[in-house]
Amino acid sequence: MSKPLPPLKEFWYFFRQNRGAVIGLWVIGLFLLIAIFAPFLAPYTESQMFPDALKLPPVWSGGTADFIAGTDDVGRDLLSRLIYGARISLGIGFMVVLFSMSIGASIGLIAGYAGGFIDGAIMRGVDILMALPSILLAIVVVSILGPNLFNAIVAVSIVAIPGFVRLVRASVRSEKSKQYVIASKSYGASHFRVLVKNILPNCMAPLIVQGALGFSDGILNAAALGFLGLGAQPPTAEWGTMLADARPFIESSPWLVTLPGLCILIVVLGFNLLGDGLRDAFDPRLKK
Amino acid sequence: MSLLEVENLTIEFETLRGLIQPVTGITFRLEEGETLGVVGESGCGKSLTSLAIMGLLPDTARVTADKLKFKGIDLLNASDGALRKLRGGHMAMIFQDPMTSLNPSFTVQFQLDEVLRVHGKGDKEARHKRSLELLSLVGIPDPISRMNSYPHELSGGMSQRVMIAIAMACDPELLIADEPTTALDVTIQAQILALLQELQRKKNMGLMLITHDIGVVAEMADKIQVMYAGQIVETGKSESVIQDPTHPYTLGLLASLPGAQANVAHRSRLKSIPGLVPDLTSRPKGCQFGPRCEKVEPECKLKVPALIPVRDRETRCIRPVGGAR
Numbered sequence: 001m002s003k004p005l006p007p008l009k010e011f012w013y014f015f016r017q018n019r020g021a022v023i024g025l026w027v028i029g030l031f032l033l034i035a036i037f038a039p040f041l042a043p044y045t046e047s048q049m050f051p052d053a054l055k056l057p058p059v060w061s062g063g064t065a066d067f068i069a070g071t072d073d074v075g076r077d078l079l080s081r082l083i084y085g086a087r088i089s090l091g092i093g094f095m096v097v098l099f100s101m102s103i104g105a106s107i108g109l110i111a112g113y114a115g116g117f118i119d120g121a122i123m124r125g126v127d128i129l130m131a132l133p134s135i136l137l138a139i140v141v142v143s144i145l146g147p148n149l150f151n152a153i154v155a156v157s158i159v160a161i162p163g164f165v166r167l168v169r170a171s172v173r174s175e176k177s178k179q180y181v182i183a184s185k186s187y188g189a190s191h192f193r194v195l196v197k198n199i200l201p202n203c204m205a206p207l208i209v210q211g212a213l214g215f216s217d218g219i220l221n222a223a224a225l226g227f228l229g230l231g232a233q234p235p236t237a238e239w240g241t242m243l244a245d246a247r248p249f250i251e252s253s254p255w256l257v258t259l260p261g262l263c264i265l266i267v268v269l270g271f272n273l274l275g276d277g278l279r280d281a282f283d284p285r286l287k288k
Numbered sequence: 289m290s291l292l293e294v295e296n297l298t299i300e301f302e303t304l305r306g307l308i309q310p311v312t313g314i315t316f317r318l319e320e321g322e323t324l325g326v327v328g329e330s331g332c333g334k335s336l337t338s339l340a341i342m343g344l345l346p347d348t349a350r351v352t353a354d355k356l357k358f359k360g361i362d363l364l365n366a367s368d369g370a371l372r373k374l375r376g377g378h379m380a381m382i383f384q385d386p387m388t389s390l391n392p393s394f395t396v397q398f399q400l401d402e403v404l405r406v407h408g409k410g411d412k413e414a415r416h417k418r419s420l421e422l423l424s425l426v427g428i429p430d431p432i433s434r435m436n437s438y439p440h441e442l443s444g445g446m447s448q449r450v451m452i453a454i455a456m457a458c459d460p461e462l463l464i465a466d467e468p469t470t471a472l473d474v475t476i477q478a479q480i481l482a483l484l485q486e487l488q489r490k491k492n493m494g495l496m497l498i499t500h501d502i503g504v505v506a507e508m509a510d511k512i513q514v515m516y517a518g519q520i521v522e523t524g525k526s527e528s529v530i531q532d533p534t535h536p537y538t539l540g541l542l543a544s545l546p547g548a549q550a551n552v553a554h555r556s557r558l559k560s561i562p563g564l565v566p567d568l569t570s571r572p573k574g575c576q577f578g579p580r581c582e583k584v585e586p587e588c589k590l591k592v593p594a595l596i597p598v599r600d601r602e603t604r605c606i607r608p609v610g611g612a613r
Contacts, residue, residue: 116347179388185344186383187376187403187454197402201393 014281021277027270035086042080043068046237050075055253070255072246078256081237082263088238089219089267092153096218097211099157104164105200105207111165112172113195123169126162134159135224142230149238152231156221160214167210171203205282212275216268223264239264291462291494292318292341295355299336299518301348308568311336311518320461321492323485325505325526327541328515331565334498335384337515338464341496342381343371358462377407379462380455385471386447390439396423396450397435403457422453427483445476449483456487463488464496469504481508502541506530514538517566517576519592524601534598534608536581537561575605583607 015021034041043066050071057063058070058078069079111122129137141155175181176199184198225231226240234241239260246256299311311333318324326334339345341356343363356363358379363371383389391399400419409415423431426449439447448468455463465484469477485508488495499505505512506526513523514537522535533539540561563580566572572579574589581588587606598608 179383179385180391182339182344183381183383183389183451183454184391184402185375186342186381187457188372188374188406189376189402190372190406193402193406198391202391204393 011281015277018277018280020273021280024270024273024275024277027266028274031086031090031267031270034083035090038083038087042077042083044077044080046081046084047076047235048080050077055249055256057253058255058259061255069259070253072242072256073249073253076235078259081242082239082259084237085239085242085260085263086267088149088232088236089223089264092149092156092222092238093215093219093267093271095153096157096160096222097214099153100160100214100218101164101207101211103157104161105168107161108165108168109172109195109200112169113176113191113199115173119169122165126165129158130162135221138221138225139228139230142225147230147233149232149236152222152225155225156218159221160217163210163214164207167206168203171206172199175199175202206279209275209279209282212271212278216271216275219264219271220268289360290317290357291320291322291359292496293355293357294337294341295353297337297340297351297353297356299333299340299345300350300352302350303569305569309518310568311340314515314518314520316513316520316523318462318494318496320494321488322511323488323495323497323509325502325509325512326496326498326515327500327502327505327512329500329565332515333518334500334515335466338381338466338496338498342375342379342464344381373407376403376455376460377458378460379464380458380460381464381466382448382451382455382468384467386444386451387439387471389451390442390447392439394438395435396437396439396442399450400435400454400457403454407458409458418457419453422457423450425456425487426450426453427479428453444472445480448472448476448480452480452483452487456491459491460493462494462496464498466498467500468497470500477504484508502530502538503545514541517571518568519576519604520595520602521577521604522601523595523603528600532599532610534601534603534610535577535605536583536609537577539609540580 052075053067053071054075055073056067056071059065059068063070067077067079069077069082071077072081107122111119138155138159141158142151145151145154181194181198184194189198222231223238223240223243226238227244229244232238232241234245242260243257246253246260250257294317295315297311297314298309300307300309314337316324326337328334336345340349340351341358341363345351351364353364358374361370361374366374397419400422401415404410404415404418409418419435420431423434428434428446428449442450468484469480472480481504484495484497487493497505497509509526511523512526512529514521514529514535516537522529522533522538529538530542533542543559544561546558561580566576566579572589574591575581575584575593578584578588585607593604593606595602595604
């Protein structure tokens with residue numbers, strides 16, 4: 001038998017087999033770079049207006065080279081807004097995953113480990129959350145907290161929590177009866193140590209996958225809130241908000257809705273491909 | 289004061305089919321530096337007994353005992369914190385399947401270090417030194433490079449050695465070995481048992497060796513305790529139990545050893561005890577071993593026989609093999 005590969009190398013070997021996942025990774029990497037270097041890449045700032053260039057079409061359909069992706073109804077450069085929008089959308093995705101994963105995983109750990117009444121109470125609460133349509137729930141939360149970007153993130157995070165709770169609880173329940181957990185108790189580890197140091201690392205694989213998929217859900221839901229006017233407020237260059245602003249001009253200036261929509265589509269697709277790839281790479285049953 | 293005193297230990301579980309008692313009224317003692325062999329088939333309560341001593345049974349188990357004391361400390365009423373200090377610090381356990389007893393996500397070094405850290409044994413450097421020392425103590429070749437191995441890179445025997453190293457980390461006074469060699473192949477079995485025996489002598493530990501292989505304990509144990517259906521059916525000095533069993537079940541276990549009758553008939557079939565361990569939800573009346581016993585009499589079914597002294601030991605049979613004297 002050959003020497004087993006180090007875990008990271010082994011992971012990369014299996015990840016690379018999935019072409020879609022690698023493409024997803026490239027797409028996300030690209031958007032990440034765009035987001036980070038937005039001020040250097042964007043020709044103008046996100047809110048700079050050009051009153052003599054209203055609703056100019058993109059360069060490939062008769063526009064000028066000054067505004068490659070055209071301008072919107074108040075004369076802002078669409079390309080610059082899309083580039084800055086990448087910052088906001090990826091930021092939203094990151095925050096949503098951070099919030100919902102940390103809170104959801106903690107609750108799931110407690111529910112799975114404690115069992116009994118605590119588990120029942122938590123899971124029934126989660127069931128109630130899941131019974132509500134997610135976008136409706138998010139709308140309720142935002143209308144209570146008030147419409148702005150941060151509250152939209154909070155709302156979308158709350159919507160995403162149940163998925164993490166269920167996932168982590170299920171893994172904890174299967175891990176906690178394993179021999180190594182009993183063994184670590186047998187040498188005197190406290191409940192906290194058993195839970196966080198012994199069980200949690202062994203539940204990471206599904207959690208990472210769900211995290212990657214949660215990224216795309218978060219971006220999508222936040223964009224939906226923005227579209228409904230409950231998320232980021234104009235003039236913030238959030239893709240969903242941009243869609244909403246451009247709605248009246250869907251027939252006269254179709255690029256105003258097409259391009260932000262396309263950006264959302266590509267990023268979400270990228271994260272979904274990545275998530276699927278991670279799931280396959282982590283699943284020992286699919287390994288040969 | 290004995291190292292471990294167990295008196296009338298009973299373990300109960302509430303199940304859908306009613307209350308079951310996998311362990312009923314176990315009483316025994318273990319002195320310092322002594323080896324106690326616990327023998328019996330699967331499902332006769334050996335492992336549950338050891339988990340009860342360690343306090344590792346799930347919350348659904350009801351453990352009662354007149355006395356469950358380790359070095360005079362009442363284990364049933366000790367606080368969680370006190371128990372945690374005892375576990376790993378003063379009493380340790382190794383398990384049946386070494387491959388699943390190590391945490392798959394961490395290296396050997398991390399897991400050894402963790403025990404030492406939990407019990408506050410020195411700073412990082414001292415713990416590192418101690419970890420290396422422990423690995424050489426359990427006979428792992430090239431401990432420095434093994435420190436960075438993950439459990440899946442170790443063989444079964446190697447994993448069990450690491451488990452023993454973890455158990456020995458704080459020099460426990462009591463080591464419970466729950467079928468430590470069952471999952472290993474025969475050549476490794478002998479090595480692991482020899483290692484346990486050597487460590488036990490060196491550190492003067494009390495060793496509770498649980499196994500279904502009476503041949504294993506025959507060589508190692510000072511005392512043997514044969515369990516059947518959650519009861520002790522025979523207990524006494526190791527040599528006398530092996531050479532002159534008084535309970536039909538012990539006799540059956542010994543007869544089922546390969547080679548036990550080598551001098552009688554060479555090509556005879558390996559003996560086995562007919563039947564199965566009784567279903568705990570519908571225990572037989574009277575002697576628990578009755579339905580499988582060759583010499584069962586009507587009187588056996590009247591009530592569960594008491595543990596009575598026969599010759600130099602105690603046995604739970606009204607018609608002991610070889611007569612009552």
